[in-house]
């Protein structure tokens with residue numbers, strides 16, 4: 001077999017260079033640990049960017065996938081299939097939303113959410129120039145529509161005219177939202193806890209105010225929970241902590257625990273006044289393999305009380321990170337909910353993350369100055385202690 005260095009060199013010749021990757025070829029996983037092709041073991045504090053909530057090698061999950069593979073993997077949306085019927089119903093139950101559309105990714109869930117919101121407004125006034133208010137530091141994905149509402153200028157700048165008219169405001173700053181509001185505004189999109197942009201939780205009062213604005217003007221509130229949803233904050237969906245239901249909800253990442261799947265969910269009212277037959281579609285979306293994954297995930301979540309567990313270990317992580325932040329003056333802020341937290345440093349964190357990797361623990365950043373904590377939701381307190389011990393060494397070095 002080729003050495004890790006040879007494989008990396010090959011990859012750099014063949015793959016489009018859109019990522020600066022860690023110089024590691026990962027091979028297999030078990031629980032909260034990953035192994036590279038040289039057999040080196042890593043404690044995983046990023047779970048494939050918040051995807052592998054159940055940890056690696058969950059036998060029940062793997063067996064459910066294998067069983068579905070042997071039955072049928074794909075059928076197309078011209079037919080019904082049993083795993084999708086069950087997954088849609090289960091997802092409604094756990095989210096309190098009314099209608100489900102399955103996608104293949106988070107970005108595609110955003111695309112569908114935006115199309116539904118614009119169509120809802122179009123049905124009222126027939127206008128073609130509706131605007132969407134999004135937040136600075138937001139991240140909604142890399143496809144054109146999702147990019148249009150992503151609050152990072154450098155991601156959008158090279159790509160010309162955007163397909164959705166976005167106006168940007170500041171999270172937790174209602175005045176900044178009102179400042180960009182117009183009679184063309186048709187929706188407000190916000191991550192309940194901003195992930196990629198630096199782990200900024202939306203405050204309850206802010207979400208409540210957005211809900212009120214949207215209700216008063218009959219425009220739609222979209223919560224993007226692709227990263228913060230699926231139990232990560234200690235609730236199945238982060239907004240459930242406040243009981244502030246959106247009109248459209250997006251989910252992906254941990255939804256399929258590694259099988260590429262996402263969804264957007266709507267209230268019955270929005271579903272009845274937005275996308276209809278012929279408006280939207282997908283070849284793969286909601287196929288039997290992907291929805292079998294969702295069913296297995298939701299079964300295991302329910303039986304093992306995964307969100308409650310994330311709340312408990314999340315609180316433990318919070319306390320430990322408060323201690324850590326107090327010990328290092330270069331740490332200037334600590335934010336987050338549940339098992340989605342961030343430590344903001346005065347300087348960049350790339351060096352710390354690289355040294356941690358050498359020591360066998362994988363962290364991810366969220367912007368240049370923030371170390372993001374996004375472990376599998378099954379992580380134990382001992383594993384958290386171990387990760388933070390190695391992090392302290394990596395900061396000190």
Ligand SMILES: *Cc1c(COP(=O)(O)O)cnc(C)c1O
Pocket residue numbers: 105106107108110139140141142191195196224225226227228252253
């Ligand atoms: C990752 C992410 C997306 C995009 O999901 P993909 O599956 O990468 O397309 C959208 N919104 C949020 C909040 C995300 O974290």
